[in-house]
């Protein structure tokens with residue numbers, strides 16, 4: 462049996478877990494949803510949910526990891542052998558995510574290199590993004606490059622690889638987004654029609670709760686958006702936080718650690734909104750805020766170009782931030798897969814990383830070619846059509862994650878007992894502050910929410926209406 466590696470202490474763990482949680486979801490998805498769902502209204506709903514629902518899922522994953530000292534497959538098996546299947550199912554989430562995450566990382570790296578060479582104008586052109594992703598060679602090379610970077614960090618181990626890297630990257634990321642957000646607030650622009658807008662006005666749009674046209678149905682949609690965002694953003698229910706939790710020393714106060722991870726993730730998302738919404742508002746009004754890759758790879762480059770020469774530098778900083786955020790997240794996904802494989806096949810970290818990297822080189826290449834050689838329009842249950850990447854994303858995030866969360870709430874809340882988790886939180890005599898909320902959430906509220914999210918994403922909710 463190999464010696465169990467781990468984080469050196471609380472800070473290393475918190476920064477690595479925050480590194481996983483803070484990703485492209487914080488940088489583009491959160492600001493886009495906030496703009497779409499009534500600004501401050503979304504912020505309030507999101508905050509309430511982080512403190513209750515998000516917290517419940519995060520605590521469960523981390524506590525199970527530390528209690529069992531195992532990755533998800535063995536962790537669930539150890540808690541109750543007949544529930545091993547849940548561990549296996551959970552394991553497949555990072556397995557699927559890993560097939561496409563490097564492709565997105567590759568897109569970011571490509572944009573970073575373009576800004577490094579000062580070609581801000583070129584990327585602002587219509588069609589640049591589509592042209593790039595449909596070029597089989599370029600998109601594939603960048604994706605593979607990103608995958609190799611990820612693999613190097615994982616290969617170096619928990620303390621010397623993941624922890625060391627996160628301790629360097631996360632503070633830099635925080636400084637960068639704060640700097641860009643401050644710059645964003647002071648922007649001023651007058652467009653061709655003579656309308657003048659400022660960054661501060663955009664900031665007000667972001668903060669002010671907007672209830673215009675609000676109906677009960679719309680509010681439910683805001684709730685569902687906030688919930689799925691939260692879930693994705695905290696990297697819960699995919700075995701990642703179980704694996705990271707298994708590396709935490711017994712002396713660490715998990716209450717403090719969980720609070721810090723939640724705060725880090727939410728603060729970064731909030732500042733990302735303060736950086737993007739004012740800038741997009743200033744240059745293109747609220748219409749510029751479309752979702753998906755469009756915001757990050759099409760609208761923002763236009764905004765940076767409008768800013769003139771400074772725009773190249775801001776663009777460079779932005780894509781550097783995004784690259785860091787994506788890399789620490791990708792590392793956590795590969796780590797979750799690697800850690801499970803090390804336990805399953807009793808191989809060393811190095812062997813596992815090398816073999817997995819080879820497999821994922823093939824998978825990543827295939828997914829990146831999904832926009833050229835293997836292009837197809839795959840109908841998804843929610844009514845939209847997508848390419849291979851969208852399909853993988855849909856399977857992992859919209860179908861598997863809510864379903865796994867639902868099962869794990871039932872498992873902890875009803876099959877075992879919430880005490881399994883709450884005892885771990887109070888292991889060293891700490892006080893588990895939100896224990897009451899935890900008990901109610903895990904048994905009653907979270908399972909219902911997860912069921913609704915799951916039904917919605919597989920398209921059953923509409924059919925029932």
Ligand code: PHE
Pocket residue numbers: 481482483484485486487558693694695696699790791793794
């Ligand atoms: N939590 C990351 C984000 O907010 C996304 C992520 C998803 C990371 C899945 C790892 C695995 O962007």
